[in-house]
Amino acid sequence: MIENFSRIVLANSYLLFSGLLTTLQVCAAGFLFGIVFGLAACLIRLYVPILRYVAIAYVEFCRSTPMVVQLLWVNYVWPDMFGFPRTVVGAGIIALGLQSSGYLAETFRSGIEGMVSGQREAAMALGMSPSQTMRRITMPQVTLDMAPSLINQLAVIIKSSTLISVIAVPDLMFQALRLVDRSLEPIEILSTTALLYIAVIFAISFSAKKVADRFRSKYGLAIPH
Amino acid sequence: MQTLQALQEALDPRLFWEYRSILLKGLLYNVLIFALAALGATVIGFFVGTARLSSSRPARMFASAYTEFFRNVPEYVLLVWIYYVMPVIVSKAFGTRIAFDPVPVAIATLAITYSGYLSETFRAGILAVPRSNIDAGMSVGMSRWLILKRIILPQAIRRMLPESINQYVSLFKSTSFVSLISIEDIMYRVSMITIQEARPLPLYTWAALVFCAIIIAGTQVAQRLSDSWRRRGWA
Numbered sequence: 360m361i362e363n364f365s366r367i368v369l370a371n372s373y374l375l376f377s378g379l380l381t382t383l384q385v386c387a388a389g390f391l392f393g394i395v396f397g398l399a400a401c402l403i404r405l406y407v408p409i410l411r412y413v414a415i416a417y418v419e420f421c422r423s424t425p426m427v428v429q430l431l432w433v434n435y436v437w438p439d440m441f442g443f444p445r446t447v448v449g450a451g452i453i454a455l456g457l458q459s460s461g462y463l464a465e466t467f468r469s470g471i472e473g474m475v476s477g478q479r480e481a482a483m484a485l486g487m488s489p490s491q492t493m494r495r496i497t498m499p500q501v502t503l504d505m506a507p508s509l510i511n512q513l514a515v516i517i518k519s520s521t522l523i524s525v526i527a528v529p530d531l532m533f534q535a536l537r538l539v540d541r542s543l544e545p546i547e548i549l550s551t552t553a554l555l556y557i558a559v560i561f562a563i564s565f566s567a568k569k570v571a572d573r574f575r576s577k578y579g580l581a582i583p584h
Numbered sequence: 585m586q587t588l589q590a591l592q593e594a595l596d597p598r599l600f601w602e603y604r605s606i607l608l609k610g611l612l613y614n615v616l617i618f619a620l621a622a623l624g625a626t627v628i629g630f631f632v633g634t635a636r637l638s639s640s641r642p643a644r645m646f647a648s649a650y651t652e653f654f655r656n657v658p659e660y661v662l663l664v665w666i667y668y669v670m671p672v673i674v675s676k677a678f679g680t681r682i683a684f685d686p687v688p689v690a691i692a693t694l695a696i697t698y699s700g701y702l703s704e705t706f707r708a709g710i711l712a713v714p715r716s717n718i719d720a721g722m723s724v725g726m727s728r729w730l731i732l733k734r735i736i737l738p739q740a741i742r743r744m745l746p747e748s749i750n751q752y753v754s755l756f757k758s759t760s761f762v763s764l765i766s767i768e769d770i771m772y773r774v775s776m777i778t779i780q781e782a783r784p785l786p787l788y789t790w791a792a793l794v795f796c797a798i799i800i801a802g803t804q805v806a807q808r809l810s811d812s813w814r815r816r817g818w819a
Contacts, residue, residue: 423753423799424792425760427771432792435784440590518658522761532661545668553661560656 367547371538378534379555385451385523385530386516392456393512397463404464405471414464421461426519430454434526451523451530455516462515466508470501503574510567514560521556531555593785600790603777610770614759617690617769621759622752624695625702632699633706634732647703654700659758663693667765690762698755702748709744710736745810753803760795770794 368375404414424432434450437443444450474497482492524533535552539545600607635647654662667689675681713736721731763772774791778784 419800420792420796423757423796423803425757425795427760427763428788428792428795431771431775432788435778436594436788439785440587440594442587514656521658521660522764525764532664536664539668546672549661549665549669553657553665556658556661557653557656560658561652564656 363544364547364551367538367542367544368551371548374534374538375531375551375555378529378531379559381448381528382517382520382530382532383559385448385528386455386513386520388452389455389459389520390513390516392452393459393463393516394509396456396460398467400460400464401467401471405468418461418464421457422465426454426458426522427525429457430522430526433457447523447526447528450526451520451528454523455520458519459512459516463509463512466505466512467501470505471497473504474500503578506574507567507571510563510570514563514567517556517560517563590785593783594789596786597790599781599783599786600794603773606777607770607773610768610773613687613762613767613769614756617687617694617762617767618756618759620691621694621698622755624691625698625751625755628695628699629702630706632703633710636703636707637710651700651703654697655704657697659693659697660761660764662697663690663761663765666693686762686765686767690759690765690767694755694758697758698751701751701754705744705747705751706740708747709740712743713739742814745814746807749803749806749810752806753799756799756802757795 400414400418403410404418407414421429430450433444433454434447437450437453438445444453478496478500479492482496487495520530521532524530524536527533531552535548538548542548632647632650635643636651638644638647667684667686670689671682671684717735717739718731721735726734759769760771763769763775766772771791774787778787781787
């Protein structure tokens with residue numbers, strides 16, 4: 360068992376680590392994409408009446424299509440339709456971003472709607488413009504309140520990212536499955552892979568919990584739960 | 585211009601419609617796997633969720649370790665692990681060569697993963713029942729089991745319904761990746777037809793739209809039903 364482990368896993372550890380690095384990079388990019396588009400969809404839904412239903416349709420579509428379906432759709436349909444993405448990594452990033460932007464839009468919306476309206480009124484009474492109110496009053500509180508859910512969404516993205524191996528993005532899962540094909544030793548490789556994923560995801564969920572506790576004790580939260 | 589043409593091609597339903605009976609058979613796999621996995625996840629989730637509130641310390645520790653573990657492990661990794669690693673371990677242990685059928689593996693994987701999420705929902709639902717209700721049950725001489733059945737569960741289930749509908753929706757979405765261990769579900773068939781027809785645009789676009797429609801419609805129906813049921817039983 361231990362001999363096998365060092366022969367198969369340690370000898371190929373650089374492959375697994377390069378895969379893990381790809382996973383983390385793709386997830387970080389997808390997360391950023393998700394935040395930008397999620398925030399945009401949420402703000403459009405709340406403050407741009409003409410485009411409201413477009414934003415709702417976008418959010419509902421992103422939330423109601425499974426990750427695999429979106430991934431294959433982006434990978435095979437988008438290049439012909441929009442001329443991008445040109446690489447599988449790009450397709451993986453966009454699919455992860457789409458999926459999470461739907462959830463993040465709802466997270467942001469519940470944060471903004473949950474904020475006490477008295478605060479907005481107070482800002483208005485002081486003569487702040489709507490955009491100033493947004494920047495100085497609403498967003499700082501919403502960000503603070505949403506930070507734990509945001510970090511949790513990153514954990515969700517890493518979980519979904521295991522699927523991007525399907526379109527041959529060289530992430531951790533892809534490297535692991537390729538190693539299994541080559542060595543025909545699934546036990547050591549797949550168990551190590553599972554442990555690596557669990558370690559990363561645990562670390563992220565744990566830090567989300569820590570951040571939530573810290574914010575609660577340090578700032579107190581203006582938004583009632 | 586090219587974009588418009590591609591869009592028109594992508595939204596053309598004829599090819600997708602031509603293969604409807606094949607695709608519907610695939611969808612049956614999704615529904616079957618969903619139904620059995622949902623049942624399994626609910627049963628396991630119930631036991632684990634109540635174990636987390638039990639008075640026995642080992643039971644509590646086991647249950648929270650179970651929940652934490654399966655909420656954090658990616659489903660696809662677990663699926664692949666059970667599908668490829670378990671047969672090897674079992675074969676070595678019994679000295680025979682066996683292979684697992686993919687459908688039960690998929691059902692078991694999804695049931696185990698979602699039981700982690702559901703146990704958390706069960707726990708929250710049970711905790712939300714006021715302590716005084718339980719005391720009242722005890723004061724009229726009900727047994728623990730009777731209190732659970734008549735006082736805690738009816739209230740807890742009503743409270744957990746909205747949250748658990750979300751979990752079941754995610755579970756249904758997750759059934760789309762069973763195609764990766766070569767179960768002939770709808771996505772597997774879409775990929776096969778794409779290889780044959782070499783027209784990915786309409787096929788994948790319609791697959792996405794159909795999934796989206798099924799999930800939105802299913803969620804709406806489930807929410808309506810649960811809302812009316814909750815109102816009826818709520819004092």
